[in-house]
Amino acid sequence: MPEEKQLNVKNIVLWISVIGIVLIGSIAAGVYFLTSAGSDTTAQVRDIFIIILALESLLIGIALIILVIQLAIFTNLIQNEVKPIIASTKETVGTLKGASKFISKRAVAPIISITSFAAGIRKLFDIVGFVQGNKHKQED
Secondary structure, rough: OHHHHHHHHHHHHHHHHHHHHHHHHHHHHHHHHHHHOOHHHHHHHHHHHHHHHHHHHHHHHHHHHHHHHHHHHHHHHHHHHHHHHHHHHHHHHHHHHHHHHHHHHHHHHHHHHHHHHHHHHHHHHHOOOOOOOOOOOOOO
C-alpha cells in the first residue's frame, strides 16, 4: 500500500509540474504575440484583463465579508456557549476537590490510623508472644 501511495503522490507532482510548465509557456507566448500585435488588439486584451481583475476583486471582497461574518459567529459561540461550559467545569472541579478533601479527612484518615494502630498492636503481641503469626501455623 505505501508504495502505491508514493506512486500516486509522484504522479500528482508530475502532473502539477507539467501543467505549471504549460501555463508559464502559454503566458510567455501570449506576451510575445501581444508585443508583436497591433495596438487595437493589445487594447482589447488589456480591457478584458481589467474586467477580469475587477470581477476578481469583487469576489475577494465578498469572500472577506463572509469571513468577517463567520468570525463574528465564532466569537459569539465562544462567549455564549464555551465560557459557561468552562465555568461549570471549574465549579464541578472545585466541588469534587472539596468532596475528596472531606472524604479523605473524615473517612480515609481515621481508617488508616485505626488499621495502622491495629497492625502495630498485632506486631507487639506477636513479638511478646501472645499471638502466633502466620509463619508458625502448622499444615495438616
